[in-house]
Amino acid sequence: MRDLLQYLPVVADFPRPGIAFRDICPLLADAAAFDQALASMEELVQHWQVDRIAGIESRGLIFAAALAARMHLGLVPIRKPGKLPPQTLRENYALEYGQDGLEVQHAAFQAADQVLLVDDVIATGGTLLAAARLVQRLGARVAGVVSVLEIRALDGRARLEAAGLEVRTVLRD
C-alpha cells in the first residue's frame, strides 16, 4: 500500500499568492496510486445505498467518473454556471471574496435517487453544501459525501455533518 499523501504535493501560491494548492496530478498519473485511491473510496461507501454518482467540476468530476466506471453506476456532472445545456438549476455559494455558483440539469436525477457526492478535496465544504442542495432541490437524497483528501484545519467536515450529510475521506491532513 502506498502513502497516498506523497502523491498529493502542496504547490505554494497557486493559482494565487497565499493559496496552498494540492496537486492531484501525481496521484492520477500513477496507475497503482490512482487505483488504490479509487478502491479506498469504493470501500468507504460500500454500506451506503447508492443509485447514482454526482461529481463536482472540475477535479471532483475526475474521481466521480472513475468511481462510476468502477461501480457501474450512472454519473451526473455538477458544473460551473453556463456549461450545461438547459434546463438547469443553479445554487450559489460564498467564496472568500464574492460568490460562485454550480448548476445541474433538471433531468439529472430520478425522484428518491440516492446520490453519492464526490469531490477531490474537502476544504471549507462550501462547494459540497451547494451541490447537496442541488440534489435535494431536485427531489433526490444525498447518500453521502466521499473525497480523497480532507483539510482538517478548514473544518469542512463539521459544516457538512451539521447539514445532515455523512462524510468519508481516504486521507486527512
Added chain:
Amino acid sequence: MRDLLQYLPVVADFPRPGIAFRDICPLLADAAAFDQALASMEELVQHWQVDRIAGIESRGLIFAAALAARMHLGLVPIRKPGKLPPQTLRENYALEYGQDGLEVQHAAFQAADQVLLVDDVIATGGTLLAAARLVQRLGARVAGVVSVLEIRALDGRARLEAAGLEVRTVLRD
C-alpha cells in the same frame, strides 16, 4: 445493446446561437449506456500498446478518467491554460474566431510512454491535434485517439490521420 446516439441529443443554439451542441449527460446518467460506451472504447483500443491515458478538459476528461479506472492505467489531464500548477507546457490552436490553448505538466509522461488520447466528440480535430503535439513535445508517443462520437461533416478524422494519428470512435454521425 442500446443505440447510444439516442443518449446524445443535439441541443440547438448552445452555448451560442448557431452551435449544435451534443449533450453527453443522458449517456453518462444511464449506468448501462455509460458502461456500454466505455466497454466499446476499451475494445476499440485493445490492440494498441497503451501505457497511460490523457484526457482533454472538460468532457474528454470524464471519459478518460472512467477508461483509466476500467483499464487500471494512470491518467494525465490536459487542461485549459492556468488550471494546472507549474511547470506546464502550452500549445495553442485556432478557433473559428481567435484561438485557445491547452496545457499539460512537464512531468506528465515518461520518455517513450505510449499515450491514449481521449475526447468525447471529434469535431474539427483541432483540440486533439494540439493535445497530440503536447504529448510529442514531451518525448512521449500517441498510441492513438479514441472518442465516443465523430461528427463526419467536420472531417476531424482526416486531419488527425494526416498527422499520423490512428483514430477510433464508438459512433459516427
